[in-house]
Each structure stands twice: as C-alpha cells, then as structure tokens.
Amino acid sequence: MFLARTELTGRHYKKCNIAAEIWDLVDQLPNVKGISSDVLDCSLEETLYLVFLGFFIVLYAMSVTSVPQIDTKDSDNSKTESISFCSKCCANVDTMDHHCYLICNCVGKKNRGLFLCCLLAGTVNLSYLLYLCGAWAFRSNDCITVIGLLLVVLFLGLLAALLAFQLLLIRNKETTIGFMKKNKGKRNFLTGLAKLVV
Ligand SMILES: [Zn+2]
Secondary structure, eight states, rough: OHHHHHHHSSTTTTTTTTHHHHHHHHHGGGGGGGOOGGGGGOOOOHHHHHHHHHHHHHHHHHHHHHOOOOOOSSSOOGGGGGGGEETTTTEEEETOOOOOOOOTTOOOOOTHHHHHHHHHHHHHHHHHHHHHHHHHHHHOOOOOHHHHHHHHHHHHHHHOOOOHHHHHHHTTTHHHHHHHHHTTTTTHHHHHHHHOOO
C-alpha cells in the first residue's frame, strides 16, 4: 500500500498513510522541528478513507473493551433464563449471542449493537479501499500487492457475511447460539439459513 500511493497519485508514499506517517514521526522525534505537514495534504478520497478507518478503529476498540458480562448477584432472578455462561470468558452474559474471536469478547445484549456498528464500519472501510485501489492492484504485476488485494477481498467477504447473518438473526429475533443449537449439522444449517432469508 505504501507503493500504491506513489503509483496511484504520483505523490510520495508517506502522504495520508497512517503507518508511514507514524513511522516518520517516530523516526523524526529527535528532530521535532523537521516533522513534515504531508498529512494535511490529503485529497477528499484519502480523507474519506481515513475517516472510515478512524470510525472502524474506534468501534473495534470499543467492542474489544465492552463488558457484556454481568454479575448474576445483581441481576433480577426472574430473568435468569436469558443468562448464559461463556466458558471462554468464565462469566455470565445476558442474552448471549456468541463468543467472538475477532474481538476476543462475548457478544450479548449489552454490546450487540456496538458489534454490528463495528462490522458495518469494517465493511464500509474495506469496500471503499477496494473501490480506491482494487483495479490498480488487480492490474499490477506485483505478487505482494495481489496477495494484499486477495486479503482485502477475503476479509470484506467475511465481514459482509457476518453482518448479513447478524441482521437476519435480529430480524427473526434469534441469537447465533440459539440458531446453531436449532440447526446442528451442515444440512440443517443451510436449511435454517434459507429459512432466515425467506
Ligand atoms: Zn465469552
């Protein structure tokens, strides 16, 4: 991606590239007066991408640090039916959806909306990156660039599929755990998925 900026815009690779800018700042710390103002010279498209990326980073951090786990001592006894125990977190979660390895946290009643926003931000961010650099990366004859493109497509597909699945579950007032219990086995899973869509 560092090289992509140079070849796409004809400008220096550091411009509007957060990783390169951070590296540049660290590299120039001993000589603070020499820090360039390249980051202020972003195009509208680059600024928009940075905004999407910023949203995603903030929402991801919030999802990772959110606390869907509850103390059952404080909960109402009449609501214990909706509480599940997560063996990964060793804690109880109200209306648990699933334990998500992408955010290393449980998804439950308290943070499901936040998790959905995170998935949406990631999908928008990667879609926009694909729109900006996809065609260029596809035409490049550079192996690393093509691998990067494939990774972007792979993660975009994963996030979009997870987002669509979650929206279908919410529409049908279900959780991932409940859906999996009801539809054990590959054949049942596909049948259950078809029922969600219809
Ligand atoms: Zn968990």
